[in-house]
Amino acid sequence: MSTAKIILGEKEYELPVVVGTENEVGIHTTKFRGQSGAITLDPGFGSTGSCESGITFINGEEGILRYRGYAIDELAEKASFPEVCYLLIYGELPNKAQLEKFSDDLTRHSLIHEDMKKFYEGFPANAHPMAILSSMVCSLSTYYPETGEPGEDDLNIIRLLAKAKTIAAFAYKKSIGQPFIYPKNDLSYSANFLNMMFAVPAEPYTVDPIFESTLNKLLILHADHEQNCSTSAVRLVGSSHANIFASMTSGICALWGPLHGGANQAVIEMLTMIHNDGGDYKKYVKKAQDKSDDFKLMGFGHRVYKNFDPRARILKAAAGEILEKMGVNDPLLDVARQLEEVALNDDYFVQRKLYPNVDFYSGIIYRAMGIPTEMFTVMFALGRLPGWISHWREMRNDPSMRIGRPRQIYTGPQGRTFVPVESR
Ligand code: ACO
Numbered sequence: 001m002s003t004a005k006i007i008l009g010e011k012e013y014e015l016p017v018v019v020g021t022e023n024e025v026g027i028h029t030t031k032f033r034g035q036s037g038a039i040t041l042d043p044g045f046g047s048t049g050s051c052e053s054g055i056t057f058i059n060g061e062e063g064i065l066r067y068r069g070y071a072i073d074e075l076a077e078k079a080s081f082p083e084v085c086y087l088l089i090y091g092e093l094p095n096k097a098q099l100e101k102f103s104d105d106l107t108r109h110s111l112i113h114e115d116m117k118k119f120y121e122g123f124p125a126n127a128h129p130m131a132i133l134s135s136m137v138c139s140l141s142t143y144y145p146e147t148g149e150p151g152e153d154d155l156n157i158i159r160l161l162a163k164a165k166t167i168a169a170f171a172y173k174k175s176i177g178q179p180f181i182y183p184k185n186d187l188s189y190s191a192n193f194l195n196m197m198f199a200v201p202a203e204p205y206t207v208d209p210i211f212e213s214t215l216n217k218l219l220i221l222h223a224d225h226e227q228n229c230s231t232s233a234v235r236l237v238g239s240s241h242a243n244i245f246a247s248m249t250s251g252i253c254a255l256w257g258p259l260h261g262g263a264n265q266a267v268i269e270m271l272t273m274i275h276n277d278g279g280d281y282k283k284y285v286k287k288a289q290d291k292s293d294d295f296k297l298m299g300f301g302h303r304v305y306k307n308f309d310p311r312a313r314i315l316k317a318a319a320g321e322i323l324e325k326m327g328v329n330d331p332l333l334d335v336a337r338q339l340e341e342v343a344l345n346d347d348y349f350v351q352r353k354l355y356p357n358v359d360f361y362s363g364i365i366y367r368a369m370g371i372p373t374e375m376f377t378v379m380f381a382l383g384r385l386p387g388w389i390s391h392w393r394e395m396r397n398d399p400s401m402r403i404g405r406p407r408q409i410y411t412g413p414q415g416r417t418f419v420p421v422e423s424r
Helices: 032-036 072-078 081-090 096-108 114-122 129-143 152-176 189-198 209-222 229-238 244-256 263-276 281-289 310-326 331-344 347-351 358-368 373-396
Strands: 003-008 011-019 025-027 056-059 064-067
Touching (some): 003 032, 081 096, 081 373, 096 152, 129 152, 209 310, 263 281, 263 331, 263 373
16 A cells, blocks of 8 residues: 545545554645645644654554553653653663763753742742743743754753753742752752752751652653644744744643643542532533533543553552552542543443543642642643653754644635725
8 A cells, every 4th residue: 555546526646655663554645735726624633644753652542652662651660751751852762871971961950040040030929830831941042042053952952851840840939939949969850850849948858769759650651642732832833943942832831721731730620629519420420421511521531542541541550559658548539530430331431432541640649749739730741841852853853844834724705805994
């Protein structure tokens, strides 16, 4: 199968077929408009591939997720987050020396310019930390403008990964009125972040190793998910050759929405609402099916997974295990389990293949670690950053990539004559 045919009116068009390494099939339509004058129309891009990519493979029907060929379960179990960042960005697992250097670089570039601290003074105390994260990441471009020097991209990649966690932790400290805690070079990526979040100058603080390893796992699970909404935003913005910081900012903003990464915050708000309403989860399962009601089961459904989100499976097990280890009894976990059970056996959800997604259980774990609800999407952004970077880098290094510029079918008024305001 090397070509596909489209018959449009009297004419037949032969289009090349592209087959991926996992036998995914795509019909290459780039030249179709030039040949026929017609476009392919696919709102929401359900059947449209925007690129060829060697980073992440998902088989939604079978619930498979792999980064650069490695199964997500294995990476979440055995790898460190910096190791996964390196793998995603550079395509191979680092050797010992490469990993040591990469991890060391990530530590040494953690500080943000002292002047950047002043930006925090301008934000209101109740500013959403996603607004702060996006503004601060974009403002990094003012400190590190692109010059085209060799090696600059690699250095900016390190800066981004290293500083994002500091920016995020400072956003939290700002929201609770506590002094900023500076990064410490002897801590791992995850422990460093947790220390900046929870340490206070008045007393010693040691990061709980359970929190550290849990955060490492969560970051890995979020690290990439091929052409999702935020990654596509990064690619689209980056395709105009906007700088890396501006491109990442677009990803952060896209992730913020409740239909995407913002769902982890929305899940906890939903579970709290159900709990406060007497825990009648069945009522909410019914409400989610009512087309006249805007209510959806947040944390359910996925554009790609029509089996089970493999990340949700790992997190469901982790949530129970971690809460037990920490001796936390969270009534929201019971509501979540009951809701999941009812929904999974309900015809509406079964027929539409709606399963819990990664956001359904992640919030419960973050809560148990003491991370406030408003920070959940920020946690997701920290995890997804290496994914965005690897897609940005893949695209910028691909000589065949053109600026992203979709077409449309115009449905507005046909040409008409301007009428002066006095005569309208
Ligand atoms: N609750 C109730 N019904 C749902 C839900 C839900 N969570 N999700 C989908 N449906 C229904 C739709 O109403 C539609 O029903 P219909 O066929 O009768 O019209 C059907 O299932 C198909 O859903 P679509 O909206 O067409 O699926 P789409 O792929 O466009 O959207 C999305 C996927 C945005 C994730 C959607 O399932 C949703 O809104 N879920 C809740 C928000 C959420 O959890 N987002 C996080 C996604 S994971 C991530 O981004 C990290």
